[in-house]
Amino acid sequence: MIDCQNLVKIYKTKEIEVVALQGLDLAVEEGELMAIIGNSGSGKSTLLNMLGGLDRPSAGKLIIDNRDMLKFTEKDYIKYKREVVGFIWQNNARNLVPYLTATENIELPMILKGKRDRGRALELLDMVGLSHRKKSKLNQLSGGEQQRVAIAISLANDPRLVLADEPTGSVDSRTASTILDIFRDINRALGVTIIIVTHDMNLSRQVDRVVAIRDGRTSSEFIRRRSILDEMRELEQEEAAQQQEQVEYAVLDPAGRLQIPRDYLDALGVSGKNKMRVELEEGRVVLLPPDAETEQHKEA
Numbered sequence: 001m002i003d004c005q006n007l008v009k010i011y012k013t014k015e016i017e018v019v020a021l022q023g024l025d026l027a028v029e030e031g032e033l034m035a036i037i038g039n040s041g042s043g044k045s046t047l048l049n050m051l052g053g054l055d056r057p058s059a060g061k062l063i064i065d066n067r068d069m070l071k072f073t074e075k076d077y078i079k080y081k082r083e084v085v086g087f088i089w090q091n092n093a094r095n096l097v098p099y100l101t102a103t104e105n106i107e108l109p110m111i112l113k114g115k116r117d118r119g120r121a122l123e124l125l126d127m128v129g130l131s132h133r134k135k136s137k138l139n140q141l142s143g144g145e146q147q148r149v150a151i152a153i154s155l156a157n158d159p160r161l162v163l164a165d166e167p168t169g170s171v172d173s174r175t176a177s178t179i180l181d182i183f184r185d186i187n188r189a190l191g192v193t194i195i196i197v198t199h200d201m202n203l204s205r206q207v208d209r210v211v212a213i214r215d216g217r218t219s220s221e222f223i224r225r226r227s228i229l230d231e232m233r234e235l236e237q238e239e240a241a242q243q244q245e246q247v248e249y250a251v252l253d254p255a256g257r258l259q260i261p262r263d264y265l266d267a268l269g270v271s272g273k274n275k276m277r278v279e280l281e282e283g284r285v286v287l288l289p290p291d292a293e294t295e296q297h298k299e300a
């Protein structure tokens with residue numbers, strides 16, 4: 001999805017030049033959910049701006065979704081921002097228009113692209129758990145709810161890449177965790193690639209991979225974690241193994257009647273029949289369909 005090699009960004013002001021990115025390398029797979037961490041001033045926002053098509057790199061290579069960002073014209077940038085990427089800012093005043101409802105806010109990027117879709121807007125609101133807030137305006141929503149609407153807005157044009165700059169920077173840790181859960185659900189449900197910039201090491205534990213940036217370069221130690229898909233697969237296998245090991249008990253009443261599980265009866269083909277053959281065989285009771293052939297019968 002992203003191939004970034006030796007990326008350089010130099011900001012030139014009147015007196016000085018600031019090298020914000022000095023040869024940064026980063027490769028991101030399609031469908032990844034990853035976090036970028038780094039100290040203040042390390043270049044995280046600068047990188048996000050390059051990935052989001054908000055600013056142009058000074059040098060290096062940046063290919064996103066097979067597009068060469070260094071060769072982009074102004075027109076290409078506008079198209080890219082409308083069609084490929086979704087952005088979530090830390091500052092909600094930048095994400096949301098205050099006099100519009102949550103639903104209208106989500107529809108806005110669709111209108112700019114030329115196609116309003118109320119049904120899709122409501123679907124996205126539902127995905128972030130805010131169906132009940134569809135008519136609420138900015139001042140009627142909590143900080144966490146505003147961030148959730150911002151996530152829905154970022155998805156309005158079905159982007160392939162979603163970028164979030166400190167999306168949990170101004171909410172408490174419980175809300176932050178809920179927001180990260182929403183990112184994970186969306187990542188799984190839509191397969192969209194998500195990159196989150198965060199200061200919070202705890203939150204970065206909830207993603208597939210963390211990349212650290214130091215002084216405008218990706219630091220050599222990539223903290224690779226097992227992917228969430230691998231973890232889920234492992235959990236499913238453990239569950240299946242537990243089910244196999246489970247011992248099944250049948251109720252035995254004082255009159256000696258047994259209650260056999262329905263699926264066992266189905267497997268024997270005796271559901272609906274009113275009797276079964278019972279044999280005592282070396283300390284075990286064997287139950288058979290009434291018309292079953294036993295070894296004894298065959299020999300006789």
Ligand SMILES: Nc1ncnc2c1ncn2[C@@H]1O[C@H](COP(=O)(O)OP(=O)(O)OP(=O)(O)O)[C@@H](O)[C@H]1O
Pocket residue numbers: 011012013018019020038039040041042043044045046047
């Ligand atoms: N428009 C700009 N003009 C000049 N220098 C800039 C500009 N934007 C960023 N810088 C400088 O580039 C460097 C990287 O800044 P950047 O905002 O990318 O860091 P950051 O890791 O996002 O920091 P923070 O966590 O504080 O947001 C800093 O030294 C910053 O002062």
